[in-house]
Amino acid sequence: MSDQASKLRNLLEERAETEALARQIGELYFDVPEDTRVIAITSGKGGVGKTNLAVNLAVGLQLAGQKVMLIDADIGMANVNLLMGSVTNRSLIDLLEDGVELEDVVEEGAAGVKYISGVAGVEAALNLNRLEQKRLHRKLSRCAEMANIIIIDTGAGLNRNVIEFVLAAEEVLLITTPEPTALADAYAVVKAYSTYTDRRNIKLVVNRIREEEECYEVAEKINQTTKKFLGVTVGCLGYIYEDKAVLKAVHKQEPFLIAKPDSLASRCISELVKSLLSGEKMASVSGGWRVFLDRLFGY
Ligand SMILES: Nc1ncnc2c1ncn2[C@@H]1O[C@H](COP(=O)(O)OP(=O)(O)O)[C@@H](O)[C@H]1O
Ligand SMILES: [Mg+2]
Structure with a gap:
């Protein structure tokens, strides 16, 4: 030739x-809309209030007229479904099965929030092969048809699963309590994150404070360290007071925003909802759910 x-x-x-x-x-x-907001909720230390923030924020945003979907991506310690108060048989991982579609794993919880349960009791990192990733990617892409805000409850700490979800999300809420150990771990997250990306889209939420001052102190402490060692500052979206209503609602397996809407913690959630809806988006770039999935699955 x-x-x-x-x-x-x-x-x-x-x-x-x-x-x-x-x-x-x-x-x-x-048909994947580009304007879906993707907010990941993460923390350095475990047990600082991620799931309570994720669930109550989801409910709060839904009550404020948004269409919210909550995805439990805390591999191993998944418990969103417990706070949503319903029994679920299906979880995120079932999407890997042939014939299981998004509708089969999406549940409807408090205030009509749609949610996908996580994978509880799994030790190992979720190592999906290429085919499984593609399948999950395809099925999950339709989440954006069901919601205009997607909230992702990630695990704590720095393991690969967590970092990947956090890096993929457009907006990240990093929750911490005022405890020194929680602060140190929150700093470690900012540090890890800043070695992977230049995006400045993390905001702090300080949980379990006793007075408003504490929130500013926490933000200042974290920022002193991040400025000095990483050259970055992290804004603060808001705070949640220490409140017995939280544990009471957990026992009732209800979001505290529903169980006790007039509680201090609930009023803090309302403020956070306001800030999220009225303030500027945390991210400078937007691409919605589609970009999130692309990043997550490494396209
Ligand atoms: N603002 C708060 N006031 C009182 N207790 C809280 C508050 N936030 C969290 N807690 C307690 O911490 C526990 C763990 O919260 P959770 O949201 O499950 O944390 P994580 O998801 O980070 O592991 C809750 O069950 C509750 O007892
Ligand atoms: Mg949790």
Whole structure:
């Protein structure tokens, strides 16, 4: 074959490949809106209030007229469903099965918040092969049709599963308590995060404070360290008071915002909802759920 003919053939093959790829991507993203807000909730230390924040914020945003979906991505310690007060048989991981579609794993909880339960009792990191990733990616992409805000309850700390969800999200809420150990672990998260990305989209939420001052002190302490060692500052979205209503609601397996809407903690959630809806988005770039999934699955 002449040189020119083989060049032409290569060119045509290349184009066919590109077109096939474009078709695949087109199918994958058909109808995925780009303006869905993705907010990951994470912490350095465990047990500082991630799930309570995730659930109550989801309920608060829903009550404020948003369409919210909550995804429990705390692999191993999943417990969103407990606070949503319903029994679920399906979880995120079931999406890997043939024939299980998004509708099969999405439940409706308090205030009509849609949620997907997590995978409890799993030790190992979730190592998905390429095919499983693709399957999950395809099925999850339709979450954006069901919600305009997607909240992700991640695990604590620095393991790979957590970092991946946090890095993929457009906006990140880093929750901490005023305890020195929690602060140190929160700093470690900011540090790890800043080695992976330049995006400045983390905001602090200080939980279990006894007086408002404590929130500013915590934010200042963390920022002194991040400024000095990382050259970054982390803004503060708000705080939640230490409140017995939280534990009481946990026992009732209800979000405290529903169980005790006039409690101090509930009023703090309302303020956080206001800040999230009225303030600027934390992220400078937006791409919604689609970009989140792309980042998560490494496209
Ligand atoms: N603002 C608060 N006031 C009182 N207790 C709280 C508060 N936030 C969290 N707690 C307590 O901490 C426990 C752990 O909270 P949880 O949201 O499950 O943390 P995480 O998801 O980070 O592990 C709750 O069950 C509750 O007893
Ligand atoms: Mg939790």
